[in-house]
Amino acid sequence: MKSGLLNISDLKVSVEGNNILKGLNLTINKGETHVILGPNGAGKSTLAYSVLGHPDYQVDGGKIVFEGEDITDESTDKRAKKGIFLSFQNPEEINGITMVNFLKTAKKAVSDKPLPVLKFHKEMNQKMDALSINPDYAERYINVGFSGGEKKKAEILQMLMLNPKLAILDETDSGLDVDAVKIVSLGVKEYKNEENALLIITHNARILDELDVDYVHILENGKIVRTAGRELVDFISKNGFTALENQE
């Protein structure tokens, strides 16, 4: 039996008084890859932010349990330390902090132990190379002057370096050209193993090409309205969400 990693039950979330998630249930076990599809405004990014505890997202009901522990009221950094990672749809640009220093600080923060510096640099260089990130970017300020694609690759680099138990990818493939999607997809494949899990929010089936998808969920109007296997991705790509409603 697979062990439970993330358990979301009856989650209700509002932003500035608007109800976005209206009783969402989702269980992710170790080793699984879940995909969330849904029309714009359905609450996909809200789900991602809520799992990480963004202060603008008010939990009005339900709970989020990670590895058996209720984290609904935990601070964002504590959730990160427990092993949850979010690849942002629009990663922040932060002047004055270089990527390499940020990665070191983050690695130390999540692992809570001294950082073997040489090993860290070797690992970072290897991963940057695999993701076709120019090595100079390590010394540049976080995402400042990066193109859309470079920002997304930098998110995946962080994911690979921090090696979380659960990685949530919020439209990591949007704004990427075909080659970049392939590179990112391979990066995600490298991360994935039987001990961790993926939750991929996407509009685009191409990022899934290299991955074994276990479950596909359709999120509509704040709830998961259908769950199926990979075939659902192909159906939506071909026919759209409206066809799904008509089918019902």
Added chain:
Amino acid sequence: MNIENVNRLPAITWRHLKINDTIIENLPESIEKNNFSTFSSVSGITCTDQVNTLSAIETGMGKAAEDYVTANANVVNHFQITQSTKDPVFLSYSMSNKLSAVVSSQEIVTEAGTEVSFLFDYNSCDDSSVFHAGTTKIHAKSGSLVKLIYVQTLNDISLSWENLGIQLDDDARVEVTQILLGSKRALSGIKAKLAGNKSNFKLNCVYFGTEEQNIDLNFVSDHFGCDTNTDIVVEGALAGSAVKTLRSTVDFKSGAKRSVGRESEDVLLFSPTVRNRTVPLILCAEEDVEGQHAASVGKIDHDKLFYLQSRGLSELDAKKLLLEAKFSSAVEQIPNEDIQNRVRAYLERSVDANADNF
């Protein structure tokens, strides 16, 4: 003694706003006259103690501050740059009860096409009250480049000011970086006259005001030449009961066609008792110009905070990191690793000491 009409706004506004100018009070009546010049000659730079060649250049803090320095100067340097130099001219004053006052009157003249950089460093090495007052006038002749980095980390009971007057000829560039972290009262005034065509003035000023600190700034860029360019970037943070006044002016004179002037300010406020006053001013007597002003005043961007926290940093650590990051690009301009490290350590101590406010 007191000095009035310091850091005067080029176009004054209502008096009740109390931002037209400032007063410096309780100045020492006399200063020990020894010449503490710490410059050792290098090839391409001659240094004398005759400073009267640039008296026509106006300064940002104004005549009264200049006159005080002229009358009391104990550091007098006239630098004539005849060849480009790689190594920065480094003037460092570690102030203490033994060196409690440095009043410097300096001139820098760069001959056509030469490049030079200066690093002025004022720091405290004990907890005695010290005083630094400086006038520096720069004449950047055609095609020359002057970089001036001013670092002030005096203790929080001291008084310090640096008063600059700059004239730029055709194609000349002057880049000033000011890092103002210390002193109970810290003042800075800069007046740049972009007289030559295609001349270029860049200023990056960063400050961190804490406790009872009072920071008073007046930056003026007068565009006379065609195709001239100004970039004034002021970034800082205020905590405790600190007060900061910034007057930042870009003045396009008639004939300064196709000139561009940008001024921006970014201030983080960490306490309800801080006072942040800003007067951004764009004066325009020429139609064919572009003036830009941008300002951001407030708390740390909570989306940036969330981003850092989502990578495992606690809220306090993330705030400290974002605050220190504000100063990074200015600190990186310091062409001396020891001083860079000292400034970072000073900053870290200030940030830690004020973390309760965050």
